[in-house]
Amino acid sequence: MAYPSYFGPRAAASPYWNPYFETLPRAELDRLHLRRLQQLVRYAWTYSPFYRARLEAAGVGPDAIRSLDDYKQRMPIIDKTDFLVLQEERPPYGQTGAVPEEWIAHHCETSGTTGVPLRIPLTLYDTERYGEGWCYGWWAVGIRPGDSFYFAFNWGLFAGFWSAYWAVRRFGGKVVSGGGQTSEGHIRMIRRLRPTVLLATPTYVLYLAEVARGMGIDPASLGVRFIYTAGEPGPNAVPAMREQMERAWGARANELLGVAELHAYAPGCPTGEGVHVDESGTFAWVRDPATGREVAEGEVGETIVTSYTNLAQPLLNYRTHDLVRPYYACRCGRTGLFYQGVVLGRTDFMVCVRGTNVYQAAVENVLGRVAGLSSHYELVLTRERGLDQMTVRAEPQPEVPAAEYAALAARTARAIQEALKVRLAVTLVPPGTLPRYELKTRRIIDQRPKEVRYALERQ
Amino acid sequence: MNREQVLACIAQARALIRAVQAETDNPAIAQCLRFADQNLHWAQWNLGAVEALLPELEPAQQGPGW
Numbered sequence: 001m002a003y004p005s006y007f008g009p010r011a012a013a014s015p016y017w018n019p020y021f022e023t024l025p026r027a028e029l030d031r032l033h034l035r036r037l038q039q040l041v042r043y044a045w046t047y048s049p050f051y052r053a054r055l056e057a058a059g060v061g062p063d064a065i066r067s068l069d070d071y072k073q074r075m076p077i078i079d080k081t082d083f084l085v086l087q088e089e090r091p092p093y094g095q096t097g098a099v100p101e102e103w104i105a106h107h108c109e110t111s112g113t114t115g116v117p118l119r120i121p122l123t124l125y126d127t128e129r130y131g132e133g134w135c136y137g138w139w140a141v142g143i144r145p146g147d148s149f150y151f152a153f154n155w156g157l158f159a160g161f162w163s164a165y166w167a168v169r170r171f172g173g174k175v176v177s178g179g180g181q182t183s184e185g186h187i188r189m190i191r192r193l194r195p196t197v198l199l200a201t202p203t204y205v206l207y208l209a210e211v212a213r214g215m216g217i218d219p220a221s222l223g224v225r226f227i228y229t230a231g232e233p234g235p236n237a238v239p240a241m242r243e244q245m246e247r248a249w250g251a252r253a254n255e256l257l258g259v260a261e262l263h264a265y266a267p268g269c270p271t272g273e274g275v276h277v278d279e280s281g282t283f284a285w286v287r288d289p290a291t292g293r294e295v296a297e298g299e300v301g302e303t304i305v306t307s308y309t310n311l312a313q314p315l316l317n318y319r320t321h322d323l324v325r326p327y328y329a330c331r332c333g334r335t336g337l338f339y340q341g342v343v344l345g346r347t348d349f350m351v352c353v354r355g356t357n358v359y360q361a362a363v364e365n366v367l368g369r370v371a372g373l374s375s376h377y378e379l380v381l382t383r384e385r386g387l388d389q390m391t392v393r394a395e396p397q398p399e400v401p402a403a404e405y406a407a408l409a410a411r412t413a414r415a416i417q418e419a420l421k422v423r424l425a426v427t428l429v430p431p432g433t434l435p436r437y438e439l440k441t442r443r444i445i446d447q448r449p450k451e452v453r454y455a456l457e458r459q
Numbered sequence: 460m461n462r463e464q465v466l467a468c469i470a471q472a473r474a475l476i477r478a479v480q481a482e483t484d485n486p487a488i489a490q491c492l493r494f495a496d497q498n499l500h501w502a503q504w505n506l507g508a509v510e511a512l513l514p515e516l517e518p519a520q521q522g523p524g525w
Contacts, residue, residue: 020462020506028507035510043512125497125513132501280505308504311512 006145006172015333017139021280022334029335030068033283036308037071037316038063044314047098050086051314054078072285072294072317077304079319080261084116092119099123099312108159110260120159120261121312129309130159130263131166133278134228134256137267138171140332141254143197143226145172150195150224152186152204155179159260160231164199167264173197183211187222194223202234202241202255203441206375209248220250227253230264232441236272237342237361240368244375257342259320262307266339269332276336281309284337286326289347300325302347303339321347323359346444358390358422360443366419367392372400372408376434383448391425392416398431466508473499473514 005012016022024032044051045062055061058076065071086094092107105124109117122130138147149168153161155177168175176195178186186208190198198205205227212219227245229235234255235242245253257266257275265282266275277284286301287294295301303324307315323346324339345359360379367373377394396408405428413426435442460468473496480492500514511517 018505024507032507036512039510039512043516125501128497129501308512 012144014139017136018280022136022276022336024279024335026328026335029279033279034065034068034071037068037283037306038065040306040308040314040316041065041071041075043311044098044316048314049095050082051098051316053095068285072287072304073292075317077292077317077319078315080110080118083118083261083313087119088116093121093313096313097121098314104312106162107157108162108260109157110159117157118261120310122310123312126310126312127163127166128170129281130163131168131170133258133264133267133281133309134164134167135171135267136276136278137254137256137269138167138173138197138226138228140268140270140334141226141252143171143173143228146174147197147226148174148176148193148195149197149199150176150178150186150190150193152178152181152198152200152208160258161199163258163264164228164230183208184215187212187215187217187219190222190224191217196224197226197228198224198249198251199228199230201231201437201441202229202238202245203232203375203437205229205245205253206241206248207436209245219248222249224249224251227251228256228268229253230256230258232443233343233361233364236268236274237344238364238368240365241375242272243368255342257322257339259305259318259322261310261313262305262315262318262320263309265305265307266342269330269334269338271330271332274327274330274338274340275342276330276332276334276338279336282307286324289323295326297327298325300344319347323347358420358424362420363390363392363416363424364443366416367394367412370408370412370415372396372404373412374398374431376431376436377443378434378445379443380445381448388448389425391427393427393429393434395431395434396428402430462506466503466506469499469502 042062045055054076058074060074064074083096086096103123104121106122106127108120108122151161151165165175176193178189181189209219227249235245235253236255242253254268254272256264256268258264263281266277269276283306284303285294286303289302300323303320303322305318305320322343324343325341327338327340330338341361344361363379367377374395374397377392380391380393382389392412396405400408409426409428413424416424476492476496480489483489496514500509503509
């Protein structure tokens with residue numbers, strides 16, 4: 001007798017992981033958000049000493065939120081620094097926790113790329129809901145139960161790929177853990193076990209391809225059909241990176257935008273042109289970081305996110321410092337908020353060079369189009385005579401002779417000026433000299449004086 | 460089955476689970492029921508049907524002040 005199929009025929013044929021939520025009209029989504037945010041404010045007021053104090057200080061009672069505008073404007077904006085200070089005062093979670101210790105099922109931490117790691121407590125139910133964010137993106141690009149997911153990731157405390165692990169269990173896929181492997185070990189394991197989905201940071205996906213070639217193995221021969229990245233700008237943010245990834249591995253690439261302490265909150269889009277917010281798990285809006293006012297559709301601003309999926313340490317109106325360009329419609333048919341180009345930069349790393357705002361992703365997109373450049377680069381920020389300066393340090397492809405570096409650097413600078421209307425200094429360094437990272441690649445080297453940098457960097 | 464019918468069935472299932480949860484003296488079964496109820500709560504949430512954030516808090520949330 002045949003074993004039953006994983007889903008019934010109607011669910012299996014669905015183009016959406018959750019057809020109800022992914023096609024809900026904006027007005028209905030907004031009505032639902034308002035009711036849920038009202039509950040969340042009451043929850044935070046009741047169970048989190050931190051939020052009760054913040055709300056009282058702001059004159060906002062537990063029943064004060066009457067509209068989404070009320071929520072956006074009256075609910076205090078929370079920043080990571082607030083939590084870091086409280087956690088340091090009274091470890092492990094200070095007054096930021098909202099559940100008794102016995103409810104905490106998993107302790108994670110942020111990667112600490114901005115300084116001190118933030119501690120993230122999660123209940124079991126939180127992990128289920130957090131993981132589900134990924135499922136929306138995977139289903140949208142054609143990944144299905146029966147696919148096997150290779151984690152090129154060494155686990156530890158970092159929430160990012162733990163959430164993908166929770167997601168694979170939720171989704172119905174097979175987990176293949178690459179924990180503890182060297183890069184060569186990952187390639188050997190992928191060759192032996194033939195996983196169909198590769199999960200890693202985007203730069204590590206490209207580095208693994210290099211490693212495979214160094215071992216005499218064509219990465220496209222390894223059977224990987226899908227690449228899903230997170231943690232830094234990936235294929236939906238940087239088309240040139242998509243091209244390199246898909247060509248190298250012979251696989252379809254997509255990416256998820258998440259914030260470790262919040263949620264895997266924007267799980268991709270089948271168009272590959274951006275990411276949709278998972279509005280079942282989060283409420284997000286976009287504001288001008290200077291004025292605090294919501295930006296219009298299509299304008300760049302900072303995304304402020306509230307998570308419904310982390311109730312052990314609630315995060316309401318939380319600053320992500322990610323600059324995005326929001327839209328309320330997408331040609332894929334999903335109605336969830338869409339961030340075209342994913343993250344365009346960071347409020348803390350957006351630099352104004354001679355009157356022009358320069359975003360990391362914009363520079364990266366130009367670099368990806370310059371023939372002869374590799375995907376390895378750094379942006380060095382300095383402050384000269386009171387003005388921000390940005391220098392590009394990049395590696396050429398190994399086959400470019402050193403004698404051609406100067407011409408290639410000049411060509412790169414011209415391409416940046418033509419595309420971004422700003423002149424940046426470009427320095428080329430020999431292949432293999434910039435550091436490689438397994439987790440988050442450090443693209444920005446901020447050498448500006450401490451007082452002009454983001455608060456966490458100053459600590 | 461349309462959304463309303465699905466939600467009605469889920470609500471019935473949760474009521475049955477809760478009745479057993481209240482009576483069981485078996486931790487293994489209590490945990491199974493907790494998982495089942497959480498998943499059904501999440502199903503309701505994913506169909507836009509509930510605002511209560513946690514199944515365990517639903518009675519409190521329906522009372523005064525909620």
